[in-house]
Structures are given as structure tokens and as C-alpha cells.
Amino acid sequence: MLDLHRLRLLREVAGRGTVHAAARSLGYTPSAISQQLAVLEREAGAPLLERVGRNVRLTDAGAVLVRHAASLLAGVEAAEAELASVAAGRPAGVVRVAAFQSAFLSIVVPAIRSVLGEHPAIRVEATEIDVELAAPALRLQQLDAVVGDEYEGHPLAVHDDLVREPLLREQNRLVLPLGHEAADRARVPLAELAAATWVASQPGTGHREMVVRACREAGGFEPDLRYSSDDFLTQIELVRTAGAVALLPDLVLAHHPAPGVVTRPVERGPVGREVFLSTRAARTPAIAAVADAMRAAAADRTAAPLP
Template sequence: MLDLHRLRLLREVHDRGTVHGAARALGYTPSAVSQQLSVLEREAGTPLLERIGRNVRLTAAGHVLVRHAATLLAGVEAAEAELASVAAGRVAGVVRIAAFQSAFLRIVAPAVRALAVSHPNIRVEATEGEVEQAVPALRLQQLDLVVGDEYDGQPRPVHVDLQREPLLREHIRVVLPEDHPEASADRVKISRLSDIAWAACQPGTGHREMQVRVCREYGGFEPDLRYSSDDFLILLELVRTTGAAALLPDLVLRHGTPGVAVRRAAEADVGRAVYLLTRRARTPPVDAVAAALRDVLSLSGS
């Protein structure tokens, strides 16, 4: 009989591309993972992996097992959630969610507070995380929900095994020092901000790519990206204290921004979609958490 734990290891190796990557993700040593996969190959009666340089790839038999592993592991997850609910007499279980910072503060945290009252038998484990890192964990059942973001013109990859549900669409605002000459305008022309320093997220992030694209496309200049942080609250403080400019979404600016000017861009309406990702097989506890996230937004008028 095939062991589910070993099937999970095989799927992890497939997604990570190396035994070392799978070992790091799961907290094992590479030798322990290799030993377990050797046992799985004996159970299957056929090779499941072949080495390509320093990496490994699945054989045809390995792909068959990984495909079935996803179904089997989802079934076990659903059975465990249902058993926990039966034992508790109500919807119960552990739900793990990741969200980027502003969504964590404005959506996830209020939802967790509400769930403590409406569903006290659901244990919510929440962590801050960007969608690039969270999606692989969601697909490997290390997370149950991910709140992600997508800037206009920068589509995220589509995964057929995940379900995407829109939560809200927000505007991207121009944030300036109060004493900047353009701060008095209702709408700011990006083309007039070529001489100011900019604050953005780290290289390789969607936010930084969006900011560079907007400056190039609508302003006709390369932004002076002098300050970097993946923390939007730090970016806001950098605008306030250093005189830099930034393009920031509504969720960051919702509760007031003293000391800075917040304006719409004159050339274009730049926006960001915020969405929820789950696996397609959803348990009742995951459905309850998803509903709580939607309720937060409906109550806030978003």
C-alpha cells in the first residue's frame, strides 16, 4: 500500500525541483527525503525519479502518482475537517491563511476577531506573506487560503488546481510630501514628478514593477528609486520624512495619512485587484473563513 506521507514528499520534490528544496521546505534532511522516496519506489515497483544534473524530474510513473496524490491528500484533508466538525458538534478545524501586509491588517485581522465569536471551534493560523511565496504552500496544503494582489497590466499565473475569488478592486494613489508643488492639484501629472526621489518595494515585486511601468508609460522617465521596503507603512513614512513620492493602494491609505498629500494620477486610473485563492476542494472551515473575509469587506463598504 502506498504511504500518503511519502506521496506528499514526492509531490514536494516535483514542485521544488530538487530533493534539497523539498527537504528545506519540510524541515527534513535531504538524506531523510531520499530514503523515504526510495521506499516509495519499492512500494510502487518502478522508478519515480530520474536525476538531471543537480536536479531531479519525475518519470511517467512519478507523474501518475503526483496526480493521484493531490486527489488523495485533498480527500484526507476533507475527512479530517468533517471528523473534527462531528466531534465538536459544529464547524471546526484548523485553517491556515496568508496575506500581504495591508490585507492582513485591514481584512484578515478583523475576520479572525469575528470568527472567534461566530466559529469558536475554528482555529485560524494567520501569517504575513506575499503571493509569490504563499501560492506554492497553498498548492502543497501547507496553507488553506491566500489573499493575493494583482496590479493592472501585470497578470498573475493561473493555476488550474486553485480557485480564485475576487474580494475588491482598489485605486493606486500618488502619495507626495505636502509641500511638493504638485500636491495642491486634485489630480497629479506623473510627468511632473521626474525630479523627485521614489520609494517602492524591493526589486522583483509586483509593486516595484508597477511603479516603474507607470513612471515610464505615463511620465516618460525612469524613476529615481532611492528607497526600498516591502512594508507599505515604511514606504508611507519615507514619503512623510524624506520627501519621496510613492504609488500606494487604498488599503494602505484607508485610515488617514497625516503629513502627506494623497492624489489620483491625472494620466490614468491605475488599480489593483485583491483576491482570495483556495484549493478547489474546500472544507467547511475554509468556507467559513472565506465568508468572514467577505463580511469584513461588506461591512467596511469596500
């Protein structure tokens, strides 16, 4: 008989690409995982993994097991959650949530407050993480719900086994130092900021790609990205004290109004961002309750105008 724990290890290795990556994720040693997978191969009667350079990939037999493992583990998860709900007489259990910083503050925290009041038998565990890192953990059942963001012109990978629903759509607005010559405009053409010093998130992020693409397509120039930080509060401070220019989302600006800077809409350009909720297809009653709370928090934020 196949062991569910070993099936989970196999799925983790397949999802992470290497035994070492799976070991780091699960808190095991690589040798311990290798030993368990060797036992699983004996139980299955066929090789399950083959090495490709430094990575591993599933054999045909391994792919069959991983496909069934996803269904089996999802069934166990649903059964455990349903039992907890029956025992409590209401939605119950642990729901693990991840979100990026501004959505954590504006959507997840209000949702947690709502769940604590309406569903005391649900334990919400929340962490701040980028969506690129959260998606694999969601697929591997280490997270239950992820609030992510997708910048216009920078689409994320699509996963058929996940359900994605939009929570809100927002714009990225120019953040300028107080007294900047463009601050008196109702809308600022990006072309007027070709000589400016810019700040954006680190290379490889959706935010940085959005800034570069907007400057190229709407402004016709390559931005002088002198400063890099994934912390939007640091970006605002660089605008205020170093005279930089930034493009920041509404969620950030609504939650962190800052003295010494002004915000203006961009005249045109690919500066939109969608904030979305992603879960696995099967939502337990507890996950559904948390999703409802985050949906309501996002609706409240959409209805609230920028200060």
C-alpha cells in the same frame, strides 16, 4: 501498498523542484527524504524522479503518482475536517491563512475576530507572506487560504487546481510630501513628477513593476527609484522625511493615515490592484466559514471611504 506520507513527500519535492527545498519546507533532512523516496520507488516498482541539473523532475510514473496523491491527500483532508465538524456539531478544525501586510490588517484580522465569535470550534492560524511564496504552500496543503494581490499589467501565474475570487479592487494613489507643488491638484499627471525621487518595493515585486510601468507609460520617464522597501510604512516615512514620492494602495492609506504627507489620485495610468482570495477547489466547512468572514471584511473595507 503505497504510503500516504511518502506520497506527500514526493508531491512536495515535485512542487519545490529539489529535495533540499522540500526538506527545508517540511523540516526534514535531505537524506531522510531521499531515503523515504527510495522506499516509495521500490513500492511503485519504477523510478519516480530524474535529475536535471541541480533540480529534479518527475518521470512518467512519478507524474501518475503525484496526480493521484493530490486527490488522495485532499480526500483525507476533507474526511478529517468533516469528522471534526460532525464531532463538534458545527464547522471545526484548523484553517491556515496567509496574506500580505495591508490585507492581513484590513481583511484577515477582522475575519479572525468574526470567526472567533461565530465559529469557536475553528482555529485560524494566520501568517504574513507574499502571494508568490504562498501559492506553492497552498497547492501543497500547507496553507488553506491566501489573500493575494495582483497589480494591473503584472499578472500572476494561473493554477488550474486553485480557485481564485476577487475580494476588492483598489487604486494606488500618489503620496507626496506636505507642501509639494503638485499637492494642490485634484489629480496629478505623472509627467509632472519626472524629476522626483521615488520609493517603491524591492526589485521583482508587483508593486515596483507597477510604479515603473506607470511612470513609463503615463509619464514618459524612468523613475529615479532611490529608495526600496517592502514595508509600506517605511515608504510613507521616506515620503514624509526625505521628500520622496510613492504610489501606494488604498488599503495601506486607509489603515495608516500619516501626518506630513498628502495623497492624490493619478490622472491616468496602470495603477489598479485586485485583492483576491485563493483556496483549493475543495473547501471544507471550516475553510468556507473563514472565506465567508474574509469576504465580509473586504466588503466592509470597500464600503468605507478613505479618510
